[in-house]
Amino acid sequence: MELMIPLKPYGQKPMYEQIYQYMKEEIRTGSLGQGVRLPSTRVLAENLKVSRSTTQMAYDQLVAEGYIEAVPHRGYFVLGLEELVETETEIQGEFIQESGEDEKEVGIDFSPRGIDLTHFPYNTWRKVTRNTLVEDKKEMFLTGSPQGEPALREAIKGYLHSARGVNCQAEQIIIGAGSEYLLMLLYQILGPGQTIAMENPTYKQAYRVFESLGYQILPVEMDRYGMEVKGLEESGADVAYVMPSHQHPMGIVMPVNRRQELLQWAGQRKDRYLIEDDYDSEFRYRGKPIPALQGLDKAGKVIYMGTFSQSIAPAIRVGYMVLPQPLLSVYQQRLGFYASTVSRIDQNILYQFLTEGYYERHLNRMRAIYKGKHDTLLARLRGLEEDFQIHGEYAGLHVLLTSKKGLPERWLVEEAGKAGVRVYGLSGYYIHQHHNNRPSTVILGYAKLSEEQIEEGARRLKEAWHRTT
Amino acid sequence: MELMIPLKPYGQKPMYEQIYQYMKEEIRTGSLGQGVRLPSTRVLAENLKVSRSTTQMAYDQLVAEGYIEAVPHRGYFVLGLEELVETETEIQGEFIQESGEDEKEVGIDFSPRGIDLTHFPYNTWRKVTRNTLVEDKKEMFLTGSPQGEPALREAIKGYLHSARGVNCQAEQIIIGAGSEYLLMLLYQILGPGQTIAMENPTYKQAYRVFESLGYQILPVEMDRYGMEVKGLEESGADVAYVMPSHQHPMGIVMPVNRRQELLQWAGQRKDRYLIEDDYDSEFRYRGKPIPALQGLDKAGKVIYMGTFSQSIAPAIRVGYMVLPQPLLSVYQQRLGFYASTVSRIDQNILYQFLTEGYYERHLNRMRAIYKGKHDTLLARLRGLEEDFQIHGEYAGLHVLLTSKKGLPERWLVEEAGKAGVRVYGLSGYYIHQHHNNRPSTVILGYAKLSEEQIEEGARRLKEAWHRTT
Numbered sequence: 018m019e020l021m022i023p024l025k026p027y028g029q030k031p032m033y034e035q036i037y038q039y040m041k042e043e044i045r046t047g048s049l050g051q052g053v054r055l056p057s058t059r060v061l062a063e064n065l066k067v068s069r070s071t072t073q074m075a076y077d078q079l080v081a082e083g084y085i086e087a088v089p090h091r092g093y094f095v096l097g098l099e100e101l102v103e104t105e106t107e108i109q110g111e112f113i114q115e116s117g118e119d120e121k122e123v124g125i126d127f128s129p130r131g132i133d134l135t136h137f138p139y140n141t142w143r144k145v146t147r148n149t150l151v152e153d154k155k156e157m158f159l160t161g162s163p164q165g166e167p168a169l170r171e172a173i174k175g176y177l178h179s180a181r182g183v184n185c186q187a188e189q190i191i192i193g194a195g196s197e198y199l200l201m202l203l204y205q206i207l208g209p210g211q212t213i214a215m216e217n218p219t220y221k222q223a224y225r226v227f228e229s230l231g232y233q234i235l236p237v238e239m240d241r242y243g244m245e246v247k248g249l250e251e252s253g254a255d256v257a258y259v260m261p262s263h264q265h266p267m268g269i270v271m272p273v274n275r276r277q278e279l280l281q282w283a284g285q286r287k288d289r290y291l292i293e294d295d296y297d298s299e300f301r302y303r304g305k306p307i308p309a310l311q312g313l314d315k316a317g318k319v320i321y322m323g324t325f326s327q328s329i330a331p332a333i334r335v336g337y338m339v340l341p342q343p344l345l346s347v348y349q350q351r352l353g354f355y356a357s358t359v360s361r362i363d364q365n366i367l368y369q370f371l372t373e374g375y376y377e378r379h380l381n382r383m384r385a386i387y388k389g390k391h392d393t394l395l396a397r398l399r400g401l402e403e404d405f406q407i408h409g410e411y412a413g414l415h416v417l418l419t420s421k422k423g424l425p426e427r428w429l430v431e432e433a434g435k436a437g438v439r440v441y442g443l444s445g446y447y448i449h450q451h452h453n454n455r456p457s458t459v460i461l462g463y464a465k466l467s468e469e470q471i472e473e474g475a476r477r478l479k480e481a482w483h484r485t486t
Numbered sequence: 487m488e489l490m491i492p493l494k495p496y497g498q499k500p501m502y503e504q505i506y507q508y509m510k511e512e513i514r515t516g517s518l519g520q521g522v523r524l525p526s527t528r529v530l531a532e533n534l535k536v537s538r539s540t541t542q543m544a545y546d547q548l549v550a551e552g553y554i555e556a557v558p559h560r561g562y563f564v565l566g567l568e569e570l571v572e573t574e575t576e577i578q579g580e581f582i583q584e585s586g587e588d589e590k591e592v593g594i595d596f597s598p599r600g601i602d603l604t605h606f607p608y609n610t611w612r613k614v615t616r617n618t619l620v621e622d623k624k625e626m627f628l629t630g631s632p633q634g635e636p637a638l639r640e641a642i643k644g645y646l647h648s649a650r651g652v653n654c655q656a657e658q659i660i661i662g663a664g665s666e667y668l669l670m671l672l673y674q675i676l677g678p679g680q681t682i683a684m685e686n687p688t689y690k691q692a693y694r695v696f697e698s699l700g701y702q703i704l705p706v707e708m709d710r711y712g713m714e715v716k717g718l719e720e721s722g723a724d725v726a727y728v729m730p731s732h733q734h735p736m737g738i739v740m741p742v743n744r745r746q747e748l749l750q751w752a753g754q755r756k757d758r759y760l761i762e763d764d765y766d767s768e769f770r771y772r773g774k775p776i777p778a779l780q781g782l783d784k785a786g787k788v789i790y791m792g793t794f795s796q797s798i799a800p801a802i803r804v805g806y807m808v809l810p811q812p813l814l815s816v817y818q819q820r821l822g823f824y825a826s827t828v829s830r831i832d833q834n835i836l837y838q839f840l841t842e843g844y845y846e847r848h849l850n851r852m853r854a855i856y857k858g859k860h861d862t863l864l865a866r867l868r869g870l871e872e873d874f875q876i877h878g879e880y881a882g883l884h885v886l887l888t889s890k891k892g893l894p895e896r897w898l899v900e901e902a903g904k905a906g907v908r909v910y911g912l913s914g915y916y917i918h919q920h921h922n923n924r925p926s927t928v929i930l931g932y933a934k935l936s937e938e939q940i941e942e943g944a945r946r947l948k949e950a951w952h953r954t955t
Contacts, residue, residue, distance in 0.1 A: 082574075134628065137624070137627055142619070147616070150608075155608065156602065156604070157801060158603055158801040159603065159799075159801060161800065169585040194663040196826075198663070198670075198827055205699065209678075229820065229821060330628075331627070331628060331629040332625075332626060332629065332831060334829045350503075354694045355666055356800075357803070358667055363829065452846070469522060
């Protein structure tokens with residue numbers, strides 16, 4: 018069978034989404050009936066004159082949403098409509114959740130996004146802001162250094178060295194309005210045409226940025242130690258984006274051996290680099306924090322990225338990256354014309370917050386609060402261990418539950434939903450669904466919930482999932 | 487002669503700069519002696535396997551700095567070393583000036599960059615900031631809408647409508663941390679592979695952003711009404727970047743007929759767009775302000791861009807763009823995942839500043855102050871009219887002086903420099919130097935100078951330039 022799909026190559030939606038939307042509509046309206054075998058991704062790609070990864074992504078999305086199924090060695094088949102459940106909201110929900118104003122009442126939401134802001138030191142922040150806006154600091158209203166205020170970079174350097182084992186000079190640090198902006202800058206430093214390896218599953222927000230910038234993205238599998246180096250080598254990637262301190266979403270902490278292997282991989286070619294996203298390294302509840310990959314790097318191969326969105330507040334639009342010397346030269350020679358995206362006023366508020374001890378105090382407090390929530394959740398999930406393997410704990414702001422009995426992810430999410438509890442399927446974090454060979458897993462974030470909500474949520478989950486197990 | 491130039495295709499400096507640097511060094515060390523004829527840009531491009539525009543840019547830069555000269559119908563020749571004057575600092579000075587902390591004592595600096603901050607309403611800003619950080623506004627610390635706070639967008643919409651004749655809905659506005667960031671976003675909306683037409687000379691900062699993002703840039707000549715539509719058509723560009731309200735640096739105000747022609751050009755193809763950069767439309771000292779090009783657009787062809795950097799302060803890292811409907815759909819479908827780069831707190835401060843009447847008051851005050859400086863400068867330049875044509879006045883924050891007697895730009899800049907006055911050559915604003923067929927012109931910005939400095943500066947200029955005329 019040949020599918021004639023009208024595609025608009027530019028503007029509008031990405032190609033894979035156009036294919037996905039078209040086929041979904043055809044299935045919904047019955048034009049593609051149950052049991053119909055679809056053309057292979059290769060044949061469809063040839064017919065539509067698109068790349069095979071485009072058709073693969075469209076099919077992956079259709080599989081993920083239950084419109085079609087992949088039968089090994091036979092191909093893709095349309096599923097019956099009665100088997101369909103709307104899961105779209107779940108996927109789009111990721112965006113909705115992000116905007117604080119759109120907080121729908123879903124009962125208890127174990128969202129892996131967002132942080133606890135009930136303990137934000139509002140008074141301190143106000144005080145520090147007032148101090149910044151005193152009469153004799155009019156220079157605050159001028160444009161500052163393109164890389165960010167030197168004093169703030171010194172403070173970040175000091176913090177990164179003592180807390181994360183990062184070795185750098187302040188001149189290697191670039192401050193920007195969030196890590197997404199910094200990735201846009203990095204795109205211009207690395208140049209176009211790069212291929213980026215990403216852990217699979219991965220942090221979807223970074224994936225979307227890379228995709229939107231037109232990078233070719235190569236998903237690389239993980240074993241229990243993180244990104245597999247053999248897979249990375251075979252991928253042919255120039256740059257690998259990794260989260261060694263606490264992989265998102267899997268929660269894997271990469272051991273030193275694997276880190277060394279990654280550095281060796283990067284050292285083998287001049288234009289290979291590692292992007293280390295250390296997004297939530299602040300929160301670790303057990304054992305000694307593992308120093309950043311950057312600290313092991315002797316050859317200038319690691320681009321280290323961090324943010325204050327998680328540790329202070331999402332509204333503080335300040336992230337930073339530490340560039341190795343070769344990339345710093347490129348930045349300074351070619352991109353020094355970009356003004357900083359963070360106002361000097363905001364940078365100075367943050368500077369005071371860091372250097373006057375408020376940040377450390379705030380971190381210690383939040384670590385204790387999150388540890389309390391983490392411990393409560395794990396304690397209340399006791400009893401589920403027979404049916405679930407619980408992992409990703411001891412660090413970060415979420416845990417993962419993997420069904421030992423092979424209960425489908427969608428069932429787990431839906432049963433929870435019926436009990437007024439929202440949990441998140443791991444499948445949403447995969448780059449390509451056909452790489453999803455892990456047993457069915459759901460994610461429970463606890464940062465935004467109170468301990469009471471966590472207790473109640475865990476109770477309802479046990480009830481919902483036990484009902485039929 | 488064949489030049490063997492070792493080029494590094496990726497990382498490091500852009501290719502044209504590598505060629506330029508190499509040749510400059512060869513000339514400086516005498517390896518390329520006076521009178522040597524260089525290979526044509528075409529031949530050099532073929533030898534080095536680069537595009538011809540790359541070699542052209544390298545030669546342009548060498549011509550601009552006086553290392554070589556272009557002899558019509560004969561080619562490029564190396565100039566004698568004794569004729570060389572270091573003008574590099576002048577070009578790099580553009581960056582240095584931008585950072586407020588690096589203000590070298592150059593006597594009186596008629597910099598076209600920067601604004602008057604001595605009259606910034608610091609007390610009002612502090613008050614508004616305090617109001618934003620009151621106890622009951624904790625939601626300020628959450629992530630807000632990706633496009634920016636709805637209330638702020640409403641306020642900007644209202645301002646744009648009444649002050650600039652812009653017709654839009656608040657949902658078409660995207661707020662971002664400066665116009666450079668917004669251009670990065672626009673790059674992802676328009677998609678790669680676009681060609682951009684720019685007025686020549688143009689706003690170099692926008693040029694650098696487009697270049698850094700990998701766009702092909704097509705310089706289009708201007709007549710006295712602005713960008714020539716015939717040239718635009720012939721360029722084959724998809725998108726034209728224009729400054730109709732007050733072209734930077736030429737100061738041309740585009741008449742309505744030309745605007746209509748541009749809109750017609752854009753209307754002829756589905757994927758054609760106009761970027762209207764309305765960077766300093768707030769400051770106009772004579773006649774009625776001309777409404778924005780966007781207001782004439784019935785077909786959804788204009789991307790309107792504005793900023794508060796000029797009208798409030800460079801430190802307020804807030805710009806905005808108004809997307810026409812087709813591009814808004816692309817943004818919302820593909821790029822809605824990007825969080826806003828401006829903190830909610832800063833957006834709310836700005837919102838209060840706009841809606842409580844402070845902005846209007848501030849603008850009126852600054853308009854009067856800038857008009858005073860403008861009038862003083864023009865009055866004090868009287869007596870130079872015999873030798874110079876003065877243009878670009880009545881709007882913006884700079885004027886242009888074109889030599890009627892053909893005095894070289896470099897001589898004008900140098901003689902001024904000897905008298906402790908810094909003026910800026912127009913040639914620095916050209917995309918390609920070989921397009922620079924205008925008579926020698928210098929730019930005098932007056933925003934940052936006091937009226938006394940302006941008087942003294944004008945006096946010194948007259949003395950310096952009259953000395954030998």
